[in-house]
Amino acid sequence: MAKVYYNGDINEGTLKGKKIAVIGYGSQGHAHALNLSESGFDVTVGLRKGRSWDQAEKDGFDVKTVKEASDEADVIMVLLPDEYQPEVYKAEIEPGLRAGNALVFAHGFNVHFNQVVPPANVDVFLVAPKGPGHLVRRTFEDGAGVPALFGVYQDVSGNAKELALAYAKGIGGARAGVLETSFKEETETDLFGEQAVLCGGLSSLVKAGFETLTEAGYQPEVAYFECLHELKLIVDLMYEDGIAGMRYSISDTAQWGDFVSGPRVVDADTKARMKDILEDIQTGKFAKGWILENKLNRPEFHAINEKEKQHPIEQVGKELRAMMPFVKPKSKKEVVASAKD
Numbered sequence: 001m002a003k004v005y006y007n008g009d010i011n012e013g014t015l016k017g018k019k020i021a022v023i024g025y026g027s028q029g030h031a032h033a034l035n036l037s038e039s040g041f042d043v044t045v046g047l048r049k050g051r052s053w054d055q056a057e058k059d060g061f062d063v064k065t066v067k068e069a070s071d072e073a074d075v076i077m078v079l080l081p082d083e084y085q086p087e088v089y090k091a092e093i094e095p096g097l098r099a100g101n102a103l104v105f106a107h108g109f110n111v112h113f114n115q116v117v118p119p120a121n122v123d124v125f126l127v128a129p130k131g132p133g134h135l136v137r138r139t140f141e142d143g144a145g146v147p148a149l150f151g152v153y154q155d156v157s158g159n160a161k162e163l164a165l166a167y168a169k170g171i172g173g174a175r176a177g178v179l180e181t182s183f184k185e186e187t188e189t190d191l192f193g194e195q196a197v198l199c200g201g202l203s204s205l206v207k208a209g210f211e212t213l214t215e216a217g218y219q220p221e222v223a224y225f226e227c228l229h230e231l232k233l234i235v236d237l238m239y240e241d242g243i244a245g246m247r248y249s250i251s252d253t254a255q256w257g258d259f260v261s262g263p264r265v266v267d268a269d270t271k272a273r274m275k276d277i278l279e280d281i282q283t284g285k286f287a288k289g290w291i292l293e294n295k296l297n298r299p300e301f302h303a304i305n306e307k308e309k310q311h312p313i314e315q316v317g318k319e320l321r322a323m324m325p326f327v328k329p330k331s332k333k334e335v336v337a338s339a340k341d
């Protein structure tokens with residue numbers, strides 16, 4: 001089994017006392033800055049003027065421009081949206097890099113696909129939480145954490161691995177487990193997971209289930225509860241006790257249906273298409289398309305996004321969730337300063 005690092009395995013000494021600039025204060029940025037700061041690290045936030053800047057100041061941070069914060073820092077964590085990183089890096093981070101600095105990412109995309117080419121005299125590593133930033137913060141506050149990967153791309157100081165582990169511990173990752181990876185592995189598996197399973201695969205599965213029921217004449221409210229709301233309850237059981245643990249809690253009728261019908265939905269053809277998706281990621285075809293889409297100001301992204309928001313599952317979901325005060329979009333309430341809003 002791969003080595004998994006927990007709090008007791010990690011000495012934060014190498015990172016303590018260093019100046020850390022967290023660049024960006026969105027989903028990941030606010031979580032890293034707050035968790036590191038509460039773990040006793042010296043954090044400055046680097047931003048442009050705007051909503052994130054106001055929020056970070058409200059949260060008590062010393063906020064500077066990206067250039068000022070990174071010029072002064074020893075460790076620079078880049079938590080801007082991937083698509084804006086190359087431009088901001090070139091203009092505001094790269095010119096001030098000093099030998100022995102550490103340049104850090106939470107996703108390997110730009111380094112792996114050569115959109116950011118760091119100089120040879122700095123450490124380069126990634127610390128990638130395996131979960132949304134708002135949960136990195138929420139679990140940390142609850143005394144828990146989200147697992148994280150770390151990977152070293154360049155080790156100039158001889159301390160890159162220790163720094164990465166200390167950073168991962170500082171954001172709470174080592175409460176759940178920290179694993180070593182490479183930029184290639186993190187980038188390719190992360191893109192695959194979000195496209196084929198976690199975001200793309202799942203939202204398509206939920207919509208297809210909802211549409212199948214409503215098109216057959218069933219009430220949209222029933223279809224929503226069945227295909228979306230209950231999904232969280234089932235996934236919670238898997239999260240806590242694996243697929244077998246989930247099957248312990250469901251009825252034997254549901255378990256038999258799982259065995260005989262699940263493979264009719266996700267079959268060998270689905271897996272073949274998953275392999276195609278992985279191949280597009282590995283060859284750089286997906287990255288090329290996404291980079292080009294951004295260069296064109298995202299015409300397809302915006303068109304699809306607008307259409308998706310109009311799906312009937314969103315309307316019925318909004319009405320039903322309004323009646324459940326315990327179901328709140330905490331991520332929107334806690335941190336509003338995000339380019340995604």
Ligand SMILES: NC(=O)C1=CN([C@@H]2O[C@H](COP(=O)(O)OP(=O)(O)OC[C@H]3O[C@@H](n4cnc5c(N)ncnc54)[C@H](OP(=O)(O)O)[C@@H]3O)[C@@H](O)[C@H]2O)C=CC1
Nearest residue numbers: 024025026027028048050052079080106107132133338339
């Ligand atoms: N979202 C997640 O949970 C995960 C993200 N990651 C990685 O973390 C990184 C950050 O992603 P994420 O947290 O989703 O990003 P968000 O979109 O949530 O946040 C982006 C932040 O960057 C700021 N920003 C955007 N453009 C600029 C600019 N030109 N100059 C200065 N600040 C700017 C925004 O501020 P403003 O308010 O001014 O727009 C905002 O604070 C990415 O590499 C991503 O792949 C990794 C794991 C999970």
Ligand SMILES: CC[C@](O)(C(C)=O)C(=O)O
Nearest residue numbers: 130131132133190194198
């Ligand atoms: C699943 C999406 C993710 O990869 C994540 C939260 O880990 C992302 O990049 O946002």
